[in-house]
Amino acid sequence: MGKGDAVTGKSGTGGGDLPASIEAAWGLRERPAKGPKPGLSLERIVAAAVAVAASEGLAAVSMGRVAKEVGASTMSLYRYVSAKDELYVLMQEAAFGPPAPLAALEAGAGWREALTEWAAGQRAQFLANLWVLRIPIGGPPATPNSLAWWEQGLQALEGSGLGEGDKISVILLVSNFVRSEALLVSDLSAAVAARGVSPEEVVAGQERTLRRLVDPVRHPAIHRLLDSGVMSEPDDPDYEFTFGLATLLDGVEALIRSTAAGG
Amino acid sequence: MGKGDAVTGKSGTGGGDLPASIEAAWGLRERPAKGPKPGLSLERIVAAAVAVAASEGLAAVSMGRVAKEVGASTMSLYRYVSAKDELYVLMQEAAFGPPAPLAALEAGAGWREALTEWAAGQRAQFLANLWVLRIPIGGPPATPNSLAWWEQGLQALEGSGLGEGDKISVILLVSNFVRSEALLVSDLSAAVAARGVSPEEVVAGQERTLRRLVDPVRHPAIHRLLDSGVMSEPDDPDYEFTFGLATLLDGVEALIRSTAAGG
DNA sequence: CCCCTTCTGCGTATGACATACGCGTTATTG
């Protein structure tokens, strides 16, 4: 060999072409019995990367930086990770962890309670690891924890009577909603961090900017919105989440009803 | 002066601290009457950048590349744009353009038809400019066309009886949904472009990968899903959009009903 | 028991890139 090694993508289970990052996440690493013992481990590297991201943001995560953190040279990391993207995937996987069991399911509650709990859990993970939202996406990751989350979402919909196809669609819908809303929170938090002011001031500043740009003739609806004073009211950081999720689930409820009726 | 100039952020209208990119988008540029005539123009630069992004993807858009395209040196661009992020904002603004008038509104149709048309229009813009989805977001952009889209969304909800706060929340909800779904399409399309195969093959490959990883015991719901054969069915690229939007709007409908009832 | 294979850590090198700085040049205005 002699290229960028770091396990070039052979599965032990069947010989497909799994992205190396996925194999790494599943721990399908054939311990090579030949060379010297590795001085590092994927876990240590990923943990260090996560620590850097958590304290200084995803942008601070460079191969060099992670290497320094772990006490090794930059290039040695490539013995464990084939590219930075792979590190990203592993970081996300590590930060999220597996989902906690759904209390609603165990209590025998309905799909709505279960899905709500599921969404809240996912949101909590995003808010606890805002940097995850800055990782550029590249298709649905098939990592163990991601799958576990999906599994749990599907289970929440078990008693709904929906068809399998509708179930994933709903899961996708909720999942994307959670992500979008978290990103919004993250953006606000980033703005707060960038300037040194309070969230309220940031929002107020945005409103002032809008007011300056909005022309009552060209933008009557926005103008009305600004005049209504809604921008200054809520203050509850969870409001948009609660509202959006409720609305979304009302839609799902309608779908379930029509399915049950025989659609 | 003598720093990174390119209009450092003074508004002609009131003297606030608008991000330079926003000012640029609104055309609030005080034509300096002093120096030599500019050999370039923001429009030319942005158009060149958009062309590169459209044909080779956002990653191909570097300052150097755009400069070459426009027949100037890299650094000369910084006389027109204060940073690359600004160029991004301008690119998005240019690619999206203003929204077309809503036929549903003019025909006096209800909010649902109007919002559906609005969402479809937005989606069409994303699909026609997939690279836009790769631009890292940083808060809600207050550019002219963005505002125009918001305005139109709010107008679509005019006859709904919703409060102003609920209106933006709904707009946000729909808007984020459209973006998420478009990103999904974009990811698929990227995977198709990366390997040289058909969309069907990509999806089939993903299913095969999943099948390999999913353990019937650990992931009963996903296993059931795979067994149901739903993954291979639809083939309609608009399905997820249509389904998701309908579900979402059902939720909005419930909200409107309860508002009308007096909640 | 030794050597050969295979893997390790890592120094070095390459090639992008964004962008700061300052110089010479060109219009415009007093």
Next chain:
DNA sequence: CAATAACGCGTATGTCATACGCAGAAGGGG
């Protein structure tokens, strides 16, 4: 007609990801 600003842009800096190859370590086969 000079003082003033802007302009185009060459040069330099610093950061990154990552290719390549070497030297040393650890087992396995003869």
